[in-house]
Amino acid sequence: MTLARRLQAPVVLPADPQFSVIRDGAVDVTAEGRISYCGPLAGAPAAPPGTLVERLTGILMPGLVNTHAHSAMTPLRGAGGDRPLIPWLHEVIWPAEARMRPQDAHAGMLLGSLEMLQHGITTSAEMYMHGESVVEATLAVGNRILMAPAYFDRPGEGWREALAAVERWIDSDGLRFGPGDRIELCYGPHSAYSLPLDALVATAESAASRGALVHIHVAETEAEDQSLRAAYGSVPQLLADAGLMDGRLLAAHAVHLSGHDIRLFADYGVGVAHCPGSNAKLASGTAQLAALRAASVPVGLGTDGPASNDDLDLWEEMRLAMMFARTSARNPLALTGRDALLMATRLGSIALGRHDIGRLEAGAWADVVHVGVDGPYFAAGTDVADEHLLSNLVWGAGSRGVQDVWVAGEKVVARKQSLRVDPAEAQRAVGRAVTHMLPGEPASKT
Structure with a gap:
């Protein structure tokens, strides 16, 4: 109170x-x-x-609304350097995350939350592991998140168990909880290429029965989903066929879309998280922002994770979105300052299916x-x-x-200073997490 x-x-x-x-x-x-x-x-x-x-x-x-983030990845900031998305994930990020402990995720989210609040981001849509630790860190710092525990179909990471865990959490604590409803629980199927069709169908049915948002990576790179396009026409078409578009759906990145895909998003009211900084760093491509906006698809801005951007600054995403849109159209009015501010606030909340934040x-x-x-x-x-x-x-x-x-x-x-958490201690905790998660990196001699 x-x-x-x-x-x-x-x-x-x-x-x-x-x-x-x-x-x-x-x-x-x-x-x-x-x-x-x-x-x-x-x-x-x-x-x-x-x-x-x-x-x-x-x-x-x-407060700004960050529509796609993995903020607990602050211990992995800079890891992997200059690599494309898939090698970066398989060779660096996923092996390091396999060593992540709950206390590492807590430390990472604590520091990430501090950074976001100092940049004016009050809400972020998070997709990550160790969800309970991420939520605990959020409640300690005082920001607001939509928490989507991430799940895959990999050895030792069965999607059925992960899906059941999300269901139990929502049924136990409710869809929203915490002071000021700071926490909203969501579903986080990582992507169509990392899960079988039956996992997507089961997610759609479970989320719809609880009124929950599904947060998923969609068509981030051109190469990642070629087999899915061959089988289903496109990733958005597969998501529609699986029933995911019948409920609340947030498509992160959505870089490689056809006109048909964009019409699907518009017809079903799918929200898009536009992440220009991460997409540019990983050379994933540039989303068709003008076409999405022309079709009245609700598009917000996202930072993605601090290991792929490498900051949690939505003001930078505003500037990048404007520059890329203007350069693509060769028109300085393609995306104005008003447009960018709306994407970072009100439109971002609409992309998340929320009407009580961002305004x-x-x-x-x-x-x-x-x-x-x-x-x-x-x-x-x-x-x-x-x-x-x-x-x-x-x-x-x-x-x-x-x-x-x-x-x-x-x-x-x-x-500019947190009234709840000591930033120096938060940074020390992340340093300890880095030592554990990236043991192969030599210590600095400076």
Whole structure:
């Protein structure tokens, strides 16, 4: 439980469909951590007695929504260097993850959560192993996640047991739990190429019966699913045939799609996590963002894991998405700053099937970010035209401007520092995890 509060700022960005700019605005937060009002201060209702009023400089906006991440992989940041996706997974990442212990995943998620909050990311859609440890770390730091325990069909990793474990967890703890519903449980079948058809069908049936999101890698590289295309036409067609599109489905990456695939996504309301940084680093290709947007497919932005990006900064993904879209179309208006901000907030939440995050509006959780304007990227302050302000925010300030963060009305970052966890100890714990997971790497002599 938090205190009822009113946040005031010269600029408030509610992330409505037009990404409006409210001058001299206010955001009212209930004691339960939800927003009761967002709009001009002059039109705000009288604050109830005892309401804490915080007058801030700069900009208030929704917490960013990271639609695809493996944030507990912070111990593997940089591992494998410059390799394509499949060799990188088989030769480096999966062998290291086979050595991962629950305490390593906890340490990795602790540090990843700290990094995301300091960059203004309040929600992330996580696909990873050791789900209980990942959730424990999240609750300790105070961010919000959609947790999809990953499963494959590999020796010693039977998908049936993993699927049953997800079912037991949801049936025991509920689909959402924790203070401010910080945790949502999902299904994480890794990909169509790593699981048989009956696993996809069983996942679709189980998730639909519980109203749960299914989070899966889709058509990330051109080579990974050639046999599936030959057998089913495309990976999206296979997912549709398996029944996965009949429920809530999040397609991560979705780089190599045909026009038919995009129409399937649009017809079924499939959400897409666009990960331009990871896709570029691994040379996987560039998603057809313009075609997806033209078809009204809900597209959010994702960082992917810190071992394939290698940061957890959604502001960087905004810039990359804009640059790739503009270069592809040879048009500077192909993706504007408003468009990118919407993808990182409201549209990201829609891609996840959520309507209570990624926006500042009555009824939504009070996941709020305060961006300061004292740096060189806001040399003219906030008293500039709206487009000028948004350009400075997205292209100039980015994560450097994030000062304070609230999740479900609770302040978890103040002046760039976590109010819950010691970052130095979190980093030391990740160092211990690296030593265990990557024993073949020589120790640094510096």
